[in-house]
Amino acid sequence: MTAKSIISIRGLSNSFGDDRIHQGLELEVRRGEILGVVGGSGTGKSVLMRSIIGLQTPDEGEIDVLGENMIGRDDLEAKNIRRRWGILFQNGALFSTLTVAENVQVPIREYFPFIKPPLLDEIAGYKIAMSGLPADAGPKYPSELSGGMRKRAGLARALALDPELLFLDEPTAGLDPIGAAAFDELILNLKERLELTVFLITHDLDTLHAICDRVAVISDQKVVAVGTIDELLALDHPWIQEYFNGPRGRAASAGLNKGHGEA
Amino acid sequence: MRVNQADSPASRDSDDAGVYRMSGSLTITRAASTERELDAAPDPLKIDLSAVKKMDTVGAWLIHRAMRDRQAKVVGASPDIEKLLEQVADADHPGRVRPEQRSAPMQALDELGEWTSEAGRTLVGLLGFLGAVLIGFAAIARHPKRFRLNAVVQRFDLVGVRALGIIGLMTFLIGVVIGQQGAVQLAAFGAEVYTINLIGRLSIRELATLMTAIMVAGRSGSAFAAQLGTMKITEEIDAMRTIGVSPVEALVIPRLLAAVIMMPLLAFFAMMMSLLGGGVYVWVDLGIPPATFIQRIQEVVPLTDLYVGLIKAPVFGFIIALSGCFQGMQVEGNSEQVGMRTTAAVVQSIFLVIVLDAVFAVFFSQIGWL
Numbered sequence: 001m002t003a004k005s006i007i008s009i010r011g012l013s014n015s016f017g018d019d020r021i022h023q024g025l026e027l028e029v030r031r032g033e034i035l036g037v038v039g040g041s042g043t044g045k046s047v048l049m050r051s052i053i054g055l056q057t058p059d060e061g062e063i064d065v066l067g068e069n070m071i072g073r074d075d076l077e078a079k080n081i082r083r084r085w086g087i088l089f090q091n092g093a094l095f096s097t098l099t100v101a102e103n104v105q106v107p108i109r110e111y112f113p114f115i116k117p118p119l120l121d122e123i124a125g126y127k128i129a130m131s132g133l134p135a136d137a138g139p140k141y142p143s144e145l146s147g148g149m150r151k152r153a154g155l156a157r158a159l160a161l162d163p164e165l166l167f168l169d170e171p172t173a174g175l176d177p178i179g180a181a182a183f184d185e186l187i188l189n190l191k192e193r194l195e196l197t198v199f200l201i202t203h204d205l206d207t208l209h210a211i212c213d214r215v216a217v218i219s220d221q222k223v224v225a226v227g228t229i230d231e232l233l234a235l236d237h238p239w240i241q242e243y244f245n246g247p248r249g250r251a252a253s254a255g256l257n258k259g260h261g262e263a
Numbered sequence: 264m265r266v267n268q269a270d271s272p273a274s275r276d277s278d279d280a281g282v283y284r285m286s287g288s289l290t291i292t293r294a295a296s297t298e299r300e301l302d303a304a305p306d307p308l309k310i311d312l313s314a315v316k317k318m319d320t321v322g323a324w325l326i327h328r329a330m331r332d333r334q335a336k337v338v339g340a341s342p343d344i345e346k347l348l349e350q351v352a353d354a355d356h357p358g359r360v361r362p363e364q365r366s367a368p369m370q371a372l373d374e375l376g377e378w379t380s381e382a383g384r385t386l387v388g389l390l391g392f393l394g395a396v397l398i399g400f401a402a403i404a405r406h407p408k409r410f411r412l413n414a415v416v417q418r419f420d421l422v423g424v425r426a427l428g429i430i431g432l433m434t435f436l437i438g439v440v441i442g443q444q445g446a447v448q449l450a451a452f453g454a455e456v457y458t459i460n461l462i463g464r465l466s467i468r469e470l471a472t473l474m475t476a477i478m479v480a481g482r483s484g485s486a487f488a489a490q491l492g493t494m495k496i497t498e499e500i501d502a503m504r505t506i507g508v509s510p511v512e513a514l515v516i517p518r519l520l521a522a523v524i525m526m527p528l529l530a531f532f533a534m535m536m537s538l539l540g541g542g543v544y545v546w547v548d549l550g551i552p553p554a555t556f557i558q559r560i561q562e563v564v565p566l567t568d569l570y571v572g573l574i575k576a577p578v579f580g581f582i583i584a585l586s587g588c589f590q591g592m593q594v595e596g597n598s599e600q601v602g603m604r605t606t607a608a609v610v611q612s613i614f615l616v617i618v619l620d621a622v623f624a625v626f627f628s629q630i631g632w633l
Contacts, residue, residue, distance in 0.1 A: 096596070096597030096598055096599065097597055097598075097599045099361075099362065101360040101361065108291070111291075112291060112292070112294060112295065114295040115291075115294050115295050115298075116295065116298070119294065119295075119298055119325075121360040121361065122324065122328070122360075123321055123324060124360050125355075125356075125360050126320070126324055126351055126354040126355060127320075127354075128360075129353075129354035129355070129356045130320075130350070130353075130354040135356045135357065135359070136359060138359055138360040138361070139359050139360060139361055139362040139363075141596070141597070142597070143595075143596035143597050161291060162290070162291060162319035162320050162321065193346065193347075193350050194320070194350075
């Protein structure tokens with residue numbers, strides 16, 4: 001593991017019953033990059049993320065996150081590492097009985113019980129604002145928010161502890177194109193300002209083109225390639241070619257080039 | 264944020280000119296103590312950040328807050344820290360974080376009002392739901408093909424057959440308890456033989472049906488509410504509606520029918536189990552043989568008692584299923600609601616069952632079925 005890599009996975013294997021999901025999967029995530037993870041449905045992108053964050057115990061393999069081995073760690077030890085990452089689940093996974101502000105405060109309360117309520121409220125307030133939510137979103141319950149706002153609230157909670165590492169599971173799925181573009185920009189912005197490393201699972205080609213530094217392609221139970229989109233395009237892998245050069249892939253890439261031309 | 268300027272002798276590393284020096288890492292880990300120290304530092308405040316190695320947004324927020332509220336001057340900030348300070352300043356929009364709180368008496372009044380209107384709404388809603396159910400029955404009567412036999416039979420199994428064990432055990436024990444308590448009291452008058460009257464009439468007229476209703480409310484009424492409530496949250500019920508399937512016909516009516524049909528059967532089974540329990544008790548403890556017990560039961564329990572017990576049963580079943588389904592359909596929003604509504608369904612149905620039982624008791628006495 002090099003000093004620059006923040007996540008390092010070696011020889012990861014996962015299976016559900018007889019279904020083999022990963023076999024000998026290797027992946028390095030470098031500090032300060034946005035790594036996009038793509039792959040067809042059912043190739044185990046979410047399982048990979050769940051393995052890294054410890055929700056799924058792999059059959060074999062080694063996973064180092066922030067320089068610490070994550071496999072077989074007990075909860076107490078893992079807690080210190082968990083503090084240093086934030087996770088945005090696909091549907092936000094906000095606690096439905098708490099308001100948005102209280103959701104953001106949950107991790108802070110858990111790790112820093114001595115912070116006084118007024119300061120907690122202020123912290124929740126600016127985290128909510130940083131995530132691009134309107135000022136009146138704080139006292140609302142998740143059920144009162146739209147899908148896009150729920151994602152932003154989930155992001156605010158993921159950012160609660162100023163993580164070094166941010167996991168995003170399909171952040172733009174289910175958002176309208178304008179909302180998705182705004183969310184991409186938000187992530188890019190936050191990444192630059194807060195010096196985050198982002199592990200991003202997505203199907204959204206526009207997101208890949210717009211914000212990812214590198215893209216990892218999962219296929220055939222392993223990571224078949226990692227690189228910039230240009231590097232990937234140079235490869236002769238049928239799925240990658242199909243993915244980036246299919247009608248949607250071309251449209252996304254054309255849209256980006258056009259955007260660059262105008263700028 | 265205006266804080267005690269004169270108090271606390273300066274025991275921190277601030278010099279006489281009011282320069283407050285911070286060092287090391289200024290992060291969330293130190294947020295509570297940093298806040299305290301900053302609050303205690305006297306105005307005018309000058310903060311020296313040149314020795315700060317690491318800062319996160321919480322640290323930046325504390326500095327920003329001092330700058331905003333106390334016009335604190337910041338010196339020695341590195342470009343990275345400057346950037347961080349700018350960012351939290353950007354995110355500083357005055358916004359509410361908590362729902363508005365009102366004074367205690369107003370809140371009590373508020374809650375009373377809310378409670379009253381909620382009770383009214385529930386009553387009207389239940390009436391409306393009853394109407395919707397009756398319309399559903401009428402629709403099925405007109406188009407018998409839309410009747411979902413499979414769903415109903417499946418509910419029979421869940422509501423009826425699977426409840427046999429627990430209801431049988433419960434009422435058997437109740438029979439034993441009636442016999443035992445009755446025998447103890449009646450022994451004082453040398454009238455132990457009347458224990459059989461007590462067991463027979465209490466079991467058949469009142470307790471078997473009532474206890475069965477309570478058990479069905481707890482087992483099935485709650486399950487109805489939880490199932491429908493979850494389906495409401497996952498939008499399954501909306502999906503049904505848009506496909507053109509009426510949720511009342513597909514979900515509510517099978518459950519209602521199952522409860523209405525199963526309740527008298529379960530109640531009859533409960534009566535028999537209760538008699539069995541009582542019979543076993545008097546045989547073992549009082550030495551009355553089963554044949555005598557059965558003969559006495561035939562003599563002392565009028566057939567009208569059986570009618571009373573069995574007429575009440577389907578009505579109770581209807582009430583239980585109605586309030587279970589009604590509460591389930593009221594679920595909106597989040598998962599906590601499912602729990603609340605399930606509780607409400609059980610409480611409401613048991614309450615209504617007992618009220619109705621009292622009404623029935625008076626009614627049957629008045630018509631001469633003593």
